């Protein structure tokens with residue numbers, strides 16, 4: 282590991298969908314390692330692809346999608362070798378699909394359907410941890426995280442959520458590991474979601490309210506790179522980046538961290554990003570500047586995309602400027618030219 286935590290630290294560790302897609306084994310191994318000597322709080326996303334599947338299910342109510350969803354989790358249960366029933370959740374999901382009219386809006390109905398991905402993930406992960414000998418309690422963040430009423434992109438009410446944080450403190454006091462659903466919240470008794478990729482935000486909110494030593498965001502890449510390493514061949518890993526640099530990059534589309542994740546911990550608690558497989562921690566977000574530009578992108582529609590460059594005010598390329606800020610600049614490009622332009626800008630900046 283690049284960074285080591287000091288003994289007896291309280292850490293919040295978030296595993297994204299890419300860390301729990303086919304197997305939980307690497308994530309479980311990392312939790313076991315951290316559990317020796319630390320207080321560990323886990324935040325979990327739905328299995329990779331499941332939120333997209335649930336979205337299609339909510340919109341179509343198709344029995345095929347429902348079957349596919351159930352089978353993904355049944356297969357995972359079998360692969361994990363755990364004994365667990367998901368009948369109650371499937372029954373509730375079927376009920377919700379039949380009763381959209383009972384919700385105040387379509388968005389509120391969709392958020393309830395989306396919640397099943399994370400809710401099943403924590404049930405499975407917690408049982409798998411118990412089977413490894415670590416006492417654990419699954420927590421549905423509906424009972425913990427209070428949000429505003431922006432269904433589909435809700436903002437956490439830190440004050441109201443603070444009043445409920447004793448739920449997690451109690452679990453920790455008993456020496457158990459809480460496994461908490463990312464992405465989910467509660468507004469007036471209705472389920473909300475925090476926006477796509479919102480489990481990072483859940484983790485940083487909990488890090489702040491639990492006064493954690495660090496928030497670990499574990500994914501399928503080693504940390505934050507100078508550009509998406511899945512698109513830009515020569516992207517370089519950035520070992521240190523500041524809260525400001527990362528929140529600007531996230532605002533301009535950088536997917537490695539949710540747009541709202543920095544705010545709750547800014548200036549107080551470091552965020553560390555790492556890769557679950559082989560347990561590599563690669564980027565520390567704190568007050569220290571990267572001093573390295575970060576390229577970002579957003580798909581605007583099927584024809585257009587934007588490319589952001591954080592950490593510079595000028596780039597010498599032939600593209601239309603879309604927006605700019607004090608320390609960033611954003612270009613408009615054709616969707617089909619996105620990958621090539623990202624590579625070209627990266628080469629210009631880092632040549």
Ligand SMILES: Nc1ncnc2c1ncn2[C@@H]1O[C@H](COP(=O)(O)OP(=O)(O)O)[C@@H](O)[C@H]1O
Pocket residue numbers: 296297298299300326478499500501502504505506507508509510511535536537538575576
């Ligand atoms: N600058 C960047 N540095 C690292 N990863 C990036 C960057 N820009 C985009 N990404 C993408 O973010 C992905 C991680 O985010 P996400 O897919 O939401 O993972 P998870 O499922 O673990 O939450 C990486 O696989 C990578 O392709």
Ligand SMILES: N[C@@H](CC(=O)OP(=O)(O)O)C(=O)O
Pocket residue numbers: 296297298299326327329332333398463464476477478479480481
């Ligand atoms: N499952 C939700 C929330 C989330 O944060 O997912 P991930 O950690 O896999 O990006 C989503 O797909 O948006």
